[in-house]
Amino acid sequence: xxxxxxDTLSAKFDGKDILNGLSLAIPAGEVHAIMGPNGSGKSxxxxxxxxRDGYEVTGxxxxxxxxxxxxxxxxxxxxxGLFLALQYPVEIPGxxxxxxxxxxxxxxxKARGEPELEAAPFLKHVRSKxxxxxxxxxxxxxxxNVGFSGGEKKRMEMLQLLLLEPKMVxxxxxxxxxxxxxxxxxxxxxxxLRAPDRSFIVITHYQRLLDYITPDHVHVLxxxxxxxxxxxxxxxxxxxxxYANIAA
Amino acid sequence: xxxxxxxxxxNKIEEFKYTNLAxxxxxxxxxxxxxxxxxxxxxxxxxxxxxxxxxxxxxxxxQRALASYDNGWLIEATGESTAPLELDLFAGEYTSSxxxxxxxxxxxxxxxxxxxxxxxxxxxxxxxxxxxxxEGAQLCHIRLQCSSGDATHLATSKVxxxxxxxxxxxxxxxxxxxxxxxxxxxxxxxxxxxxxxxINLLTGxxxxxxxSFMHHQSPQGSSRQMVRSVLAGHARGVYQGKIMVAPDAQxxxxxxxxxxxxxxxxxxxNTKPELEIFADDVTCSxxxxxxxxxxxALYYLKARGIPEAxxxxxxxxxxxxxxxxxxxxxSLRLRLEQQVAQFMERTL
Numbered sequence: 001x002x003x004x005x006x007d008t009l010s011a012k013f014d015g016k017d018i019l020n021g022l023s024l025a026i027p028a029g030e031v032h033a034i035m036g037p038n039g040s041g042k043s044x045x046x047x048x049x050x051x052r053d054g055y056e057v058t059g060x061x062x063x064x065x066x067x068x069x070x071x072x073x074x075x076x077x078x079x080x081g082l083f084l085a086l087q088y089p090v091e092i093p094g095x096x097x098x099x100x101x102x103x104x105x106x107x108x109x110k111a112r113g114e115p116e117l118e119a120a121p122f123l124k125h126v127r128s129k130x131x132x133x134x135x136x137x138x139x140x141x142x143x144x145n146v147g148f149s150g151g152e153k154k155r156m157e158m159l160q161l162l163l164l165e166p167k168m169v170x171x172x173x174x175x176x177x178x179x180x181x182x183x184x185x186x187x188x189x190x191x192x193l194r195a196p197d198r199s200f201i202v203i204t205h206y207q208r209l210l211d212y213i214t215p216d217h218v219h220v221l222x223x224x225x226x227x228x229x230x231x232x233x234x235x236x237x238x239x240x241x242x243y244a245n246i247a248a
Numbered sequence: 249x250x251x252x253x254x255x256x257x258x259n260k261i262e263e264f265k266y267t268n269l270a271x272x273x274x275x276x277x278x279x280x281x282x283x284x285x286x287x288x289x290x291x292x293x294x295x296x297x298x299x300x301x302x303x304x305x306x307x308x309x310x311q312r313a314l315a316s317y318d319n320g321w322l323i324e325a326t327g328e329s330t331a332p333l334e335l336d337l338f339a340g341e342y343t344s345s346x347x348x349x350x351x352x353x354x355x356x357x358x359x360x361x362x363x364x365x366x367x368x369x370x371x372x373x374x375x376x377x378x379x380x381x382x383e384g385a386q387l388c389h390i391r392l393q394c395s396s397g398d399a400t401h402l403a404t405s406k407v408x409x410x411x412x413x414x415x416x417x418x419x420x421x422x423x424x425x426x427x428x429x430x431x432x433x434x435x436x437x438x439x440x441x442x443x444x445x446x447i448n449l450l451t452g453x454x455x456x457x458x459x460s461f462m463h464h465q466s467p468q469g470s471s472r473q474m475v476r477s478v479l480a481g482h483a484r485g486v487y488q489g490k491i492m493v494a495p496d497a498q499x500x501x502x503x504x505x506x507x508x509x510x511x512x513x514x515x516x517x518n519t520k521p522e523l524e525i526f527a528d529d530v531t532c533s534x535x536x537x538x539x540x541x542x543x544x545a546l547y548y549l550k551a552r553g554i555p556e557a558x559x560x561x562x563x564x565x566x567x568x569x570x571x572x573x574x575x576x577x578x579s580l581r582l583r584l585e586q587q588v589a590q591f592m593e594r595t596l
Contacts, residue, residue, distance in 0.1 A: 052547050078553035090548040094566030100549070103562060108553035143566070160552055 003028045003199045004049075004168050009060035010224070011048045018044040020224035021060065026168070029196040033210055033235060034203045036221035037243040042203045043087065045221070046172040050084040051077055064168055079111030081167030083160075085174050089153040092144035097156065100144045101126055105163050129162040133189060151182030158189040169193070170201045175209040187212030207239035220246050253315045257308035264308070266486040266518040267428055267457040272400060277372055280343025282319040287334035292327020293359065302348055302378045302406070305432050305461075309404050313346040313374045320348035325359040325385075332360040332390070332580060341369045348376045353385035353413075360388040362580055367399035367424060377405035381413035383437070388416045390580055394587060395423035397452070404430040409469075411437035418574055421456045422449040422587050428457040428486075435462075435469035435497075443472040445571050449591040450483035450515075457486035464497040464527075471501070476571045477508040478564055479515035480595035489534070490522040497527045504534040509567050511541065511560075511595060561592040 004026040011019040018041045026032055036042050048055045049062055051074040062069045067080055092100065105126075106116040117125060130140060133155050145153050154174055161169060174186055190200060190213050202213055210218075210232065218234040219226045220243070228234065228246055238246065257263070258270035286295055298320030304310040323333070339345035353359055367373045381387055395401045401424040409415045421427055433442045446458045462471045477485040491502045508517035521534040541563055549559035565588060572588075575581040 050551050052551070053543065073555075074547065074550040075553050075555050075559075078551065084551055086548070086551075090542075090545050092545050092548070092563070092566055094569030095562055100552070100562070103558065104549070104552040104554050107555060107558060111553065143569075164553060 001028045002026065004062070004064050006062045007060050009048070009062060010058045011044060012056045012058050013044055013054060017058070018224055019048065022221070022225045024219065024226060026199045026201065028199055029194075030216040031194065031200040031202060031213060033215035033218045034201055034221050035205065035218060035235060035238055038205070040221045041224040042221055043172055046084045046170045046203060049077075049082065049170065050074060075107065076111065078164065078166070079108050082170070083164055083166035083168070084170045084172060085154075085157045085161060087173040087176055089145050089157055091146045093146050095144050097140045097142060097144055098123070098126070101140070101160065101163060104160065108164050126159075126163065130159055132162065132192070133158055133185060135159055150177035151179060151185070154178060154182060154186050158186055161193065162189065167198050168201075169198070170203065172203045173205060174202075175204055175206065183209065184212060207235045210235045222246070254308065254311045256312070261308065263459060263488070266484075266488070266520075267455065272372065275344070275372060277342055277344040277370070279316070280318065280339035280345040280371070282337055282339045282345045282347035282373075284321050284347075284349070285336040285338070287332070290329040290331055290333055292325060292329055292357065293333055294324045296322050298322045298348055298350055302350060302376055304376055304378065304404065304406050307404060307430065309374060309402055309428070309430060310376060313376045313404070316344070316346040316374070318345050318347060321350070323349065323351045325351075325353045325357045328358040329360070332362045332577060334362045334364070336364040336366065337375065338366055338368060339371060339373060341371060344372045346374045346376070348378070350378045350380075351387070352380045353382060353387055355382040356384040358386045360577065361390065363389065363391040365391050365393040365395070365401060365403065367395035367401045369396045370398050371396065372400040373402065375403040377403060379405060379407040379415070381407075381409050381415055383411040384413055385410065386414045389418070390575060390584075391417070391419040392584065392587065393419060393421045393423055393427055393429070395427065397423070397425060399424045401427040403428075405432065407431060407433040407442070408436050409434065409440040409442050412439040413437075414441045416443050416574065418445040418447075418571070419458065420447045420449070420584055420587060421458065422591055424454065424456070426455045428459065430459045430461075432461040433463065433471070435464050435466060435471065438466045438468045440466060440469045441471070443574070444474070445574050446475045446487070447568050447571050448475070448477040448479070448485045449588065450477070450485060451480040451591070451595040452483060453481065454483045455486070456483070457488075459486070459488040460490065462489070462491045462502060464491070464493040464500045464502060467497055468499045469497060469501075471503070473504040474571055475506040476568045477506070477517055478511065478567060478591070479508060479517060480511040482512075482514040484515070485517045487518070488520040488522070491524070491532060491534075493525040493527050493530050493532065495526040498529040500527060500530040500532070502530070502532045506536040507567070508538040509541070509564065510538060511564075564588075564592060
């Protein structure tokens, strides 16, 4: 079954064409890596699918399990099963992680027609997930991402992922700014979530993350479209030869 | 019997530049008699009829209130009470009132006051408060101004903080068409400490003014002022914060911070810090910012499944969290948070 289907997608940001007829189909249960040089449209793809303001779809379609993503609000896409882990998670002073996580968790539950959790059972639930990621209780009490290191921010992204149980996960350069230990935590979380009904798009500039998350397919993005696809060996090839040869 | 009253101040008077009260002369209200409801007597606290006069600073509001006194109370603390004393000052609807309250804390006493600052339908109240803290006394004063939407709530307080005494004030302004709160706080003896936290949650055409005077008269005093304003619709917020440091008040530490979050393009915040420093060994700081909802933060919350209105409410609660954190009493904090939630429902 195809989980996510992107068909000749074009999009603009700030008046410039960034995506130019991008097509991609992600079957359920697979991990796809999207690699490409800076400015190729990697992050734009994530933002367009997620629905961020300012990114204008000018052509094409994207469906998640048959649902037209572009007909949905940002939060409805999340309830439908989409999750975009950001390259730079946002700091929100004054809002504790616990409050944020519970609000998000219950909003998504409600939208999916599932029962919401009261504070006490939610605390128990979030602690069990936090333990998997080595996130201490005091981090949950602190304001969202405020004063967190790059690694801590990405751990919190993974915690959100574990709680919201998406079907289609997009990791946008999740490896940027991470040391090797943090990288392993993120990779372990992703690997533990691999399931027959869940898929991942791993957007990355470097091969490094793919040493820990082995993709089923690798795609090269240049000038807003997929120019080459292959198996995991394509990532290694890119690492050796650079993007210039392929993009040319 | 009508008494001759001073005119309401208009915006030609510097202190009323942003809050023109001249239009109040057009109000035709009957003179009301204020009443005070308060929580059951606490150990070491007495509430009684107020002796004749208060010693208030001379301002347009106090002059007017002094000419139209209607009722008053004296609250004295001589012990340490853990439960808050709840005060609810009110007058009948469509009335004009000018009550007085004096609160006196004896040396080394401790009191928490929760003041429900309420003016009823179409009412105008112009209150005088005199608060005195003797040496080592501690007063935590939480004030919730949630008057009727068409009311005018005016209050002036004169607070004298004694040696090593501590005055902690939090005022949440969310009611009234027009409100002005004017605390005049004097750090009168060495080691006095005062903090003023004001949260303005205003919408529609509400006008909310907090004008503070922080007089550092003695050495080693410290004061902090934190104002957080969330303004929606065509609401207008005003914060004028004056810090005066007398020549003798060395080793003074005085801080002031005002941040405003404008939820609509029609909302407006007017901030005016004033520092008059005559001592040379002091640490004073002030800062003021005005901004709108952080779009990236809003996107982030929505990208985690939180609908727009809820996401905005979360960001607003985050904006004022630092200010609300000064309320450590759980049930009082809850009452304030309920006001915040109601404000969100009204505006977002």
